[in-house]
Amino acid sequence: MARATGKSEAVYERLKGDIESLRLRPGAKLGEVQLSEELGASRTPVREAIRRLAREGLVDFVPGEVARVAPISLGGVRALFEFRMLLEPRAAASVAAAGAADERLLIPFRTLEQQLEDFDEHFRAQDAVAQARSYQEFYDISEGFDQAVISACRNPYLARTIRDLRSQTVRLRHLSHSGPRRMLTSLEEHRAMLRAITSGDVQAADAASRHHLAQTLQALIESLTSQDVTLGTDIHLDVAG
Template structure:
């Protein structure tokens, strides 16, 4: 039983990574038989992994069909960000406040700020092709920031809710950073959030986080409505949503 559970976890992490990175496109079919062959696993851990991904909101079950990677719709993105704007600015403010009473809280954020400054200097020196190839490094910094906020947030319910939304938000990251210009804008937004937190300025941290989410939402809307975006049948551009 323990071995099956471990295999299910490995399959889950692999499929989750493929969905978040868009290697598995929105709307893609998830055949238990095909995935079992590709991943070298029996159908049981594959089935368990797909069910977990469905609970994460990353997989949809269509009656009469196999499971599919959940679609990305404009209405769904707006709803997600409306919820995130209620949660994440409050969490950022609480972390900044906690840091004024406990310097240990600020250690990871200071490290991330230093790493961000180093990335900024190297990124601007690259040509366009090299900049695109360096996106993953920036994703690692932003993921580190998000995880640091979750870890430092003193409200466990708030932290858990934000963590539970990570699968959705990580998948959209690849759409929101649609080019070097947006990358640099996002970098400035993360710099503002990190500086506010490390300075213990809760009001500025909350405002910077809200601004970042608003800008990210607009970038996603631009990507989802762009004729250059080819994400297949799983993207539903429902402007009224």
């Protein structure tokens, strides 16, 4: 595979960020001409970025047709989380075991614990408007946790597979944290996962990760089935999945 040029990489990162943050909605058209004008790039780097995003499952692309942002369906979400349930609890457990043997691996997790405590105190002291503006800070902490697990996981195949799913996972994050109540629940779930890992409790790390995934899936199902106005009419809801 040819190495991406600086321009195609910039276009790719911009489109990926817009898709993950839902600024580009599921089902939205990705016309090469329009994107070229908006991004100040020729059609070649735009086409390369679209094909790369298609390989990651974020874009539906058929040569000769207009590409679209991949839809979000209940069936797809369930399938993704079924797969994540096989991977992430095992990774969390392995990190807890490795950290018990080598304290140096726990440094980023202890840092995240402190960041989470600081965020919790600050978040609870804010009004609803300020809390809504604080969501990105929590997203950054939770993303830091996921990346720390990937980095500390001793099984490279497991770590790589989890990393390859990140784009799909990040896109759904904005739907699962649909309000301050879910935000605080997710915060407690991350606190439990961090506590289990830093204490070297393998079984608790597995259980805490599994519980977090189950709760996140439930929040996503509720969001996808009850907030159509928020999600937009172009989202495909495959309730049979």
